[in-house]
Amino acid sequence: MIELYDFELFASPAKVRLHLAEKGLNWTRRRVDITNLDHKREAYLALNPAGLVPTLRHDEALLVEADVIMEYIEDTFPGPILRPADTYERAWMRLWLKTIEQMHDAYSITFQDQIALPMHRRRHPEERHALLSSLPDPFEALRIERWMDTDIAGADVERALGTIDSVFDQMEGQLADTTWLTGETFSLADLAMLPYVDTPLHLVSALWYQRKPGIAHWLARMRARPSYDAAITAFPPSAEGLEAIALASAGGGRRAAA
């Protein structure tokens, strides 16, 4: 049995949902309510001590880190092969996975600025305090409280957006020559990149699609695959998430204001 600990607004578990869909595997969803900070409570920390999603359980095997989980799925299950047979293309796939993982930190800053912080701050301070005091680790509660109370500096957001843009430039250059990120073979790198390109953040990020036609065509190809509906469309944001996205796209996003 495969269980995925998942949250719909996040990029890292979406990579794994896409991979499971491409492989045609059945799996059970364990939704971790991030808005309630369930990822920082004992039950989940016992599975994933870092308190991050995703976590995958396959029978007795427990795995963390989206890219490691994807390599495990690829090595363990039958179905379409998503690692290029050519060793050079395969090396490129791994380089892209690394680049995407490095870009994740920049993406997190923009996500926190545009979506996560506004979402948490809509709570009444007393409700927020009650939520934080119910966490098992008081130091983690303090860290989260400080995080919620501190604005992310505009310069940090700009730097993060610059990092994302430079990866998108690299991607645009690649897609001028090839159909997929590692060449002509569709691979784990394409799956891992999708959630960062097809994200609500782009509602407020200066319509970059219009400037990068190679990525726009790649995105259309990705959306046409059956895995897109199975792994992305089937997991829409909750009402709370939709509100946060609407708020950001109505002008909260720094890019929109620029």
Ligand SMILES: N[C@@H](CCC(=O)N[C@@H](CS)C(=O)NCC(=O)O)C(=O)O
């Ligand atoms: N390198 C990790 C990153 C996981 C990660 O950053 N997950 C984010 C969502 S995309 C998360 O759980 N954030 C919750 C938090 O930071 O409290 C992976 O690939 O699994």
